[in-house]
Amino acid sequence: MNKGLGSAVHLAHMFIGEVLTRGGSAVDATAGNGYDTLFLARRVGPSGHVYAFDVQKQALLKTHKLLEKHGLARQVTLFQAGHEEMDRLVYSPVDAVLYNLGYLPGGDHTLITRPETTIASLRAAVKLLRRGGRIGLVGYPGHPGGEAECNAVIQFAAGLDRALYNVIKISLLNRAVNAPEVILIEEGSGNNESKESTQNAGGTSE
Ligand SMILES: C[S@@+](CC[C@H](N)C(=O)[O-])C[C@H]1O[C@@H](n2cnc3c(N)ncnc32)[C@H](O)[C@@H]1O
Numbered sequence: 001m002n003k004g005l006g007s008a009v010h011l012a013h014m015f016i017g018e019v020l021t022r023g024g025s026a027v028d029a030t031a032g033n034g035y036d037t038l039f040l041a042r043r044v045g046p047s048g049h050v051y052a053f054d055v056q057k058q059a060l061l062k063t064h065k066l067l068e069k070h071g072l073a074r075q076v077t078l079f080q081a082g083h084e085e086m087d088r089l090v091y092s093p094v095d096a097v098l099y100n101l102g103y104l105p106g107g108d109h110t111l112i113t114r115p116e117t118t119i120a121s122l123r124a125a126v127k128l129l130r131r132g133g134r135i136g137l138v139g140y141p142g143h144p145g146g147e148a149e150c151n152a153v154i155q156f157a158a159g160l161d162r163a164l165y166n167v168i169k170i171s172l173l174n175r176a177v178n179a180p181e182v183i184l185i186e187e188g189s190g191n192n193e194s195k196e197s198t199q200n201a202g203g204t205s206e
Contacts, residue, residue, distance in 0.1 A: 008180035009100060011170055012136030013039055015184050016096040019134050020044060026096040027128070028052040029083035029121055030113060032104050034063030040098060041072040050076045051090050053083040056111065059104050083121040086128065093130035099137040101153075102146060112145055115152035122156055126165065126185065135185040142178035150181050157183050164189045 003010040013036075020026055022045040028037040031054040040050045054060050060078045067073040079089055083099075099121075101113040125135055139150035157167045170182040 006172065006175075008138045008170075008172065008182045009036070011182045012098060012100075012138050012184070015182075016040075016098055016134055016136045017043060019132060020096045023047040024095040025049045025092070026051075026098065027083075027086060027090060027094055027125065029086070029097055029099045029125070030054060030101065031063040031078065032059050032100060033106070034059075034066035036098050036100055037063050037076060038066055038070060038072065040096070041067060041076050042070075044075060046075055048075060051079065051086075051094075052076055053079045053081055053086065053089075055080065055082050056104060056107065058107060082117055084117040084124070086121055087124035090128060093133070094128055095130055095133045097125040097128065097133075097135045099135070099139075101138065101149060102140040102143060109143070112143065113149065114145070115149045118149060119152055119156050122153065126160065126187070129187040131187055131189065133187045135183075137183045137185075139181045139183065140178075141181065147178075153183055154181075157185055160185065 020043040024044045025048055026040040026044060028040055028050060031037050031052040037050060037052045044050060052063060057080055060080055064073060064078060067076055103109045103112045137153060139153055141147040141150045154169060160167055166186040166188040168184045172179040
């Protein structure tokens with residue numbers, strides 16, 4: 001299967017994979033069928049750790065089964081809890097947080113992620129990121145409620161302090177209206193400080 005630039009999930013994986021290495025730690029905010037958790041668990045290896053959240057037991061059972069099949073269950077903690085509880089359940093800084101919003105494929109399409117809880121969770125996630133850590137989020141404007149959720153995420157991300165975070169949005173331009181959107185957040189305080197001071201020294205401004 002071609003997993004090139006046409007796959008929003010692949011784009012989020014690429015962005016996160018760059019900072020997530022062996023021994024690292026990550027959160028899968030929406031475990032679902034477990035494919036994203038599997039990706040994260042592979043990246044961190046047996047010496048790292050992944051925390052995966054989902055509100056549905058069915059999703060966590062599927063995720064666990066997939067991880068077992070690949071011999072990766074030991075490096076993953078599964079929480080049957082909303083990702084908005086991330087700050088209560090994950091104690092130490094992480095390298096990456098991944099979101100794949102919407103409903104469980106093959107499950108109940110009315111049980112979806114919601115703007116209020118997604119934003120509460122993102123607030124916790126940005127605090128949880130270690131220096132240089134990244135959040136990758138894939139949103140789906142095509143299902144009922146999805147567009148409002150994507151807009152809420154974009155508004156939240158756009159409001160992050162640019163001295164502390166780099167934020168980008170990727171749109172699949174030649175795809176149908178309502179194509180998935182990718183929002184990427186990087187804790188970049190160190191970089192941005194040095195960038196700004198270089199610019200100031202050179203007398204340039206944005
Ligand atoms: C698109 S699916 C995730 C796909 C998954 N990452 C995969 O690789 O298969 C979205 C998931 O978010 C879950 N979800 C909904 N609200 C949630 C919440 N507040 N916290 C955590 N997960 C939630 C749903 O139950 C669903 O399984």
